[in-house]
Amino acid sequence: MDNYGWTYDPEYEEWYAVPPENRKSMLVKIDIKDKRIARVAYLPVMINKRAQPQILTHDDPQFDEVVTYVREITDGQHITTEYRVEGDEVVVGLG
Numbered sequence: 001m002d003n004y005g006w007t008y009d010p011e012y013e014e015w016y017a018v019p020p021e022n023r024k025s026m027l028v029k030i031d032i033k034d035k036r037i038a039r040v041a042y043l044p045v046m047i048n049k050r051a052q053p054q055i056l057t058h059d060d061p062q063f064d065e066v067v068t069y070v071r072e073i074t075d076g077q078h079i080t081t082e083y084r085v086e087g088d089e090v091v092v093g094l095g
Contacts, residue, residue, distance in 0.1 A: 023047040024066045027055060029089065041089040042070075057088045 026042035044056045044066035056063040067083065067090055074081050082093040 021069060024069045025053060026066070026070065026090075027053070040092045041086070042092065043089060044070075055088075058085065063088075 023046055025045040025047060027045055029039075029041045029043065030037055031039040031041075044063050045053045046056055046062045046066060048054050056066060067085065070090070071083060084091045084093070
């Protein structure tokens with residue numbers, strides 16, 4: 001299999017042979033009030049070795065890893081976005 005320059009982690013299922021950063025994800029939450037978007041937030045998620053999403057809590061070290069990754073890829077695309085951690089959620093706001 002051609003890995004396009006990334007290293008396959010043998011602890012993960014063979015059918016989930018993707019770059020390590022693809023394991024960092026999120027579950028988006030949108031609050032709607034009076035037919036308008038009132039709040040957007042996400043729950044950081046890490047895909048485990050069985051390719052199952054695991055929602056992270058703020059006290060899990062991987063929580064900060066996912067939040068940092070999301071900030072970096074957003075900044076890398078020159079998208080002005082603010083992120084504020086509130087408990088186990090990350091609130092998203094446009095800057």
